[in-house]
Amino acid sequence: MRILVTGGAGFIGSHLCDALLAAGHDVIAVDNFITGRRANVAHLMEHPRFTLVEHDVIEPLDIEADQIYHLASPASPEGYMRHPIETHLVNSVGTLNLLRLAQRSGARLLFTSTSEAYGDPLVHPQPETYWGNVNPIGPRSCYDESKRFGESITMEFIRRYDLDARIVRIFNTYGPRNDPQDGRVVPNFIMRALRGEPLPIFGDGSQTRSLCYVSDLVRGLILAMERDEARGQVINLGNPDERTVLELAQIILDLCDSPSEVEFLEKRPDDPERRCPDITRARTLLGWEPTVSIDDGLRETIAYFRRYVGQDPRAILDG
16 A cells, blocks of 8 residues: 655654554655654665655645555644744645645545644543633644644545545654654653753643553554544544653653652643543544553653763754
């Protein structure tokens, strides 16, 4: 099968390319390298069934494919706040271009949305039927609202043109190839713990996150694409093992055997207080649930980052 992965040089996208190639498919990865990194796919460049195309999907794309995974977008607070206009465009104009491509070529499409579509939720855990509590003009809205627009236009193509598409809302994901400078809690805490630096906690640390290891997430994405029952559906993918940020800091300090301490800072605006997926739909439609424990996943991630202690953090991305 010929499969197009936008954002294929990103953290999740590169792991998805690995899995699709391992399954025997031909993979075309498209990335404009705003936040994606060539180092993430360097090991694939000589693979006979892998092609890398440098392209921004806000410009039309003419690549024939059987399946389209649309992952292109800055996805971390550091990334989308640094590139807010680009984030708006890739999830709106870019999504429209890919929907039209899928329509022309008869491809099946998966749009990756986000748990940020729920904003700072008033319902817990968050089911797909919850409409969310999002600040439409806040500092995070470039990501939250553009993903919500991407969901809306995808549903219009499903309803109006009977497009074979599905939407996945991705909750916090971590693992090797995380960008240590992207502002997400796991790589930030790990790199600081390994260097003996304070771990910054914004607020009192009682806010929660539910962390899914990247291999579990990729398995869920592939199931969502392949299962006919997922057509026209919105599906949460994440690990419902909910932990406070303070608890995560302590787990990482213990696993790193680090002398670091936590440092409490002012709470960031619109930072969700609780974040935990209801994955009933994923269990029912896909037969999916995460299997990698937080300790095992963090050990793998720590081992990946440990090689770069003492180096400039950019070395992990460029080398």
